[in-house]
Amino acid sequence: MRPDVELIGVTKRYGATVAVDGLSLLIPGGSYCCLLGPSGCGKTSTLRMIAGHESISAGDILLAGRNVTDLKPAERGTAMMFQSYALFPHLSALENIAFGPRMRGVGKAERLARAREFLRLVQLETMADRLPAQLSGGQQQRVALARALITRPKVLLLDEPLSALDPFLRGQMREELKRLQRELGITFIHVTHGQEEAMALSDLAVVMDHGRIAQAAPPREIFERPASAFVARFIGGHNVLELPQGRFAIRTDRTRLAPAAAGPDLAGPDRAGLNLAGQVTAVEYQGSAVRVVLRAADGQTAEALLPDASFHAAPVAPGEAATLGWSAQDAHALPPA
Amino acid sequence: MPGRAARLLLGALFAAFLLFLYGPTITIAILSFQGPDGGLTFPMNGVSTVWFTRLFQPQAVGDLGAAMRRTLALAAMVTACTVVVSLAAGMAFRRRFAGSGALFYLTLASLIVPSILVSLGIGLLFTLMEWEPAWYSSAFGAQLTWTLPFGLLIIFAVFNRFDRSWEEAARDLGATPWQGFRHVVLPIIAPGVVGIALFGFTLSFDEFARTLLTAGSGNTLPLEILGMTTTVTTPVLYALGTVSTALSFLVIGGALLGVRLLRRRRGA
Numbered sequence: 001m002r003p004d005v006e007l008i009g010v011t012k013r014y015g016a017t018v019a020v021d022g023l024s025l026l027i028p029g030g031s032y033c034c035l036l037g038p039s040g041c042g043k044t045s046t047l048r049m050i051a052g053h054e055s056i057s058a059g060d061i062l063l064a065g066r067n068v069t070d071l072k073p074a075e076r077g078t079a080m081m082f083q084s085y086a087l088f089p090h091l092s093a094l095e096n097i098a099f100g101p102r103m104r105g106v107g108k109a110e111r112l113a114r115a116r117e118f119l120r121l122v123q124l125e126t127m128a129d130r131l132p133a134q135l136s137g138g139q140q141q142r143v144a145l146a147r148a149l150i151t152r153p154k155v156l157l158l159d160e161p162l163s164a165l166d167p168f169l170r171g172q173m174r175e176e177l178k179r180l181q182r183e184l185g186i187t188f189i190h191v192t193h194g195q196e197e198a199m200a201l202s203d204l205a206v207v208m209d210h211g212r213i214a215q216a217a218p219p220r221e222i223f224e225r226p227a228s229a230f231v232a233r234f235i236g237g238h239n240v241l242e243l244p245q246g247r248f249a250i251r252t253d254r255t256r257l258a259p260a261a262a263g264p265d266l267a268g269p270d271r272a273g274l275n276l277a278g279q280v281t282a283v284e285y286q287g288s289a290v291r292v293v294l295r296a297a298d299g300q301t302a303e304a305l306l307p308d309a310s311f312h313a314a315p316v317a318p319g320e321a322a323t324l325g326w327s328a329q330d331a332h333a334l335p336p337a
Numbered sequence: 338m339p340g341r342a343a344r345l346l347l348g349a350l351f352a353a354f355l356l357f358l359y360g361p362t363i364t365i366a367i368l369s370f371q372g373p374d375g376g377l378t379f380p381m382n383g384v385s386t387v388w389f390t391r392l393f394q395p396q397a398v399g400d401l402g403a404a405m406r407r408t409l410a411l412a413a414m415v416t417a418c419t420v421v422v423s424l425a426a427g428m429a430f431r432r433r434f435a436g437s438g439a440l441f442y443l444t445l446a447s448l449i450v451p452s453i454l455v456s457l458g459i460g461l462l463f464t465l466m467e468w469e470p471a472w473y474s475s476a477f478g479a480q481l482t483w484t485l486p487f488g489l490l491i492i493f494a495v496f497n498r499f500d501r502s503w504e505e506a507a508r509d510l511g512a513t514p515w516q517g518f519r520h521v522v523l524p525i526i527a528p529g530v531v532g533i534a535l536f537g538f539t540l541s542f543d544e545f546a547r548t549l550l551t552a553g554s555g556n557t558l559p560l561e562i563l564g565m566t567t568t569v570t571t572p573v574l575y576a577l578g579t580v581s582t583a584l585s586f587l588v589i590g591g592a593l594l595g596v597r598l599l600r601r602r603r604g605a
C-alpha cells in the first residue's frame with residue numbers, strides 16, 4: 001500500500017472559532033506537498049493535527065490506509081520539524097539526533113552510530129559535539145532535519161522550515177529539502193506562507209483560506225488556472241480585474257503596455273475587455289524586467305511585468321496616461337465574487 | 338555616557354552602598370578574631386581563634402551546636418520540600434485549571450500577611466489542638482508558608498521562558514511524558530531549580546519571625562543568637578556570625594559551581 005495521507009472532513013475548533021473547516025485532501029505517497037496560505041488560514045493547525053500535536057475536533061486522518069486520528073505522535077509514522085527547530089539546548093548535535101532511538105531504548109553505541117550516519121546525510125559530520133547554541137541557523141535546521149529523519153518516518157512534516165533563514169540560505173536549503181525528499185522517497189508536507197517556496201518545491205500545492213482549501217493542484221495548474229480571485233492574488237503575478245464580461249485573472253507577464261494614443265490595435269473598440277486605460281502610478285526597475293503599475297479611471301489597479309528591452313524601447317513615466325492590454329487567451333475567467 | 342560629575346556621584350553612591358552592605362559583616366569577622374582577653378568592641382586585644390573553639394563548647398547560656406544542627410536539618414527539609422512542591426506546582430500551573438487563579442493569589446497572600454501573625458496563628462493552633470510545637474513540625478510548616486510562594490514565583494519565571502515545542506519534539510520522537518520530563522524539561526530548567534533550592538535554603542537558614550512562636554522548646558540558630566545577644570558578652574557571638582556567614586557563602590558557591598557543572602555536562 002502506498003503511504004498516502006488522506007484527510008477526511010478534518011475540522012479544528014477553538015471554542016467558537018473554526019480554524020480548520022471540514023478539510024478533505026488526498027496527498028499521494030512520496031510526493032512533496034505544500035500547505036500554503038496567509039497567516040491564520042489553518043495550515044499550521046492542519047499540519048499539527050496530522051502530526052498528532054493537536055486534537056482533531058471532527059473528521060479522520062488516514063496514513064497508508066490506517067486511521068491514525070487517535071494515535072500518539074510517535075505511533076503515526078510521521079516526524080515533525082518544528083518552526084523554531086526545538087533542538088534540545090542541553091544536548092550536542094549528535095545527542096539531539098540520537099534522542100529518538102534513545103527514547104525507544106536503543107543502546108548507546110548503536111544509537112550514536114546511527115546518529116552519525118544521519119549527521120553525514122545532512123553534511124554536518126564535523127559538528128557532532130557542538131551544542132545547538134554553537135551552530136548557525138542553517139546548521140541547526142540540518143540537525144533538526146536529521147533528528148526527525150532518524151525515526152524513519154513515512155511522512156515528514158515541516159512547519160515553515162525556511163522562514164528563519166536569510167534569503168541566500170533559504171534558497172540553498174530549499175534545494176536540499178527537495179533533494180532529500182527525492183532521495184528518501186518519502187512524503188513531505190511543508191507549511192509555508194511563501195508562494196515562491198511552494199511553487200519551487202511542491203508536486204501538490206494546497207492553497208488555504210479561512211480553514212478551507214481554496215485550490216489543491218500542481219503549482220503550474222494553480223498559476224495558470226487559479227480557481228478564484230483569492231488564489232490569483234495570493235499566488236501573485238496576476239491582475240484580478242472586473243471587466244464588462246466578468247471577472248478575470250490576467251498574468252502580469254502577459255500584460256503589455258501601449259501609450260494612450262497607440263491606436264486601435266490595443267485600444268480600439270473591438271478590443272473591449274482586453275485592455276485597461278489609466279494613469280501610470282509607479283515604475284519599478286527589477287533588472288531583467290520592469291514593473292509598471294497603472295490605475296484606471298474606475299479605481300482598479302493593474303500592473304504589467306515587461307521585459308526590460310521592450311520597456312526601454314518605449315518607456316513610460318509615472319503620471320503619464322497609458323493603456324494595458326492582453327490577448328483573449330490570456331484572460332482566465334474567475335467565478336464572480 | 339553620563340558626564341564626569343554624574344559618574345563620580347554614582348560611583349560614590351555605589352561605594353557607600355557596598356560599605357553599608359558589607360561593612361558590618363567585615364567588622365564582625367575582624368572582631369571574631371579578638372584575643373582571649375578581648376571584648377566586644379575595638380580595639381583588638383591580640384589576635385586568636387579562641388572564640389571559634391569556644392563556639393563549639395557548651396556555653397553558660399544556650400547550646401549553639403544543637404541549634405546549628407536543628408537549623409541545618411530544618412533548612413534541608415524546607416529546601417527539599419520547596420523544590421519538589423514548586424516544581425510540581427509549576428508544571429500544574431502551565432495549563433489553566435479550574436481555580437488556578439484563586440489558588441495562585443491565595444499562595445501569594447501568605448507573603449503579604451505579616452510573618453509574626455503567621456507564627457502566632459500556627460503557635461495558637463498547636464496550643465488549641467494540644468500538639469507539642471517543635472522545629473520539625475510547626476516551625477517547618479511556618480517556614481514553608483514563606484519559602485513556597487517564593488519557589489512558585491521563581492518556577493513561573495522559569496517556565497515563562499520555556500519553549501513548549503521542546504516537549505512536543507520529545508513526544509514526536511517517542512518520549513513518554515515521564516521521559517520528556519526527565520530528559521528534556523528537567524535538564525533545561527535545572528539552573529532554575531537550583532535557584533529555588535538556594536532560595537529555600539537561605540530563607541529558612543536565617544528565618545526568624547515565623548519561627549519565633551513555632552519552634553517549641555528547641556531553638557533554631559537565629560533564635561539562639563537572639564537569646565545570646567542579651568546574655569552573652571564575649572566575641573563568641575562574632576565567631577558565630579563569621580561561621581554562619583561563611584557557611585552561607587559556601588552553600589551559594591557550591592550551588593553556583595553545581596550550575597556551571599550542569600551547564601558543561603552533556604549527558605548522553
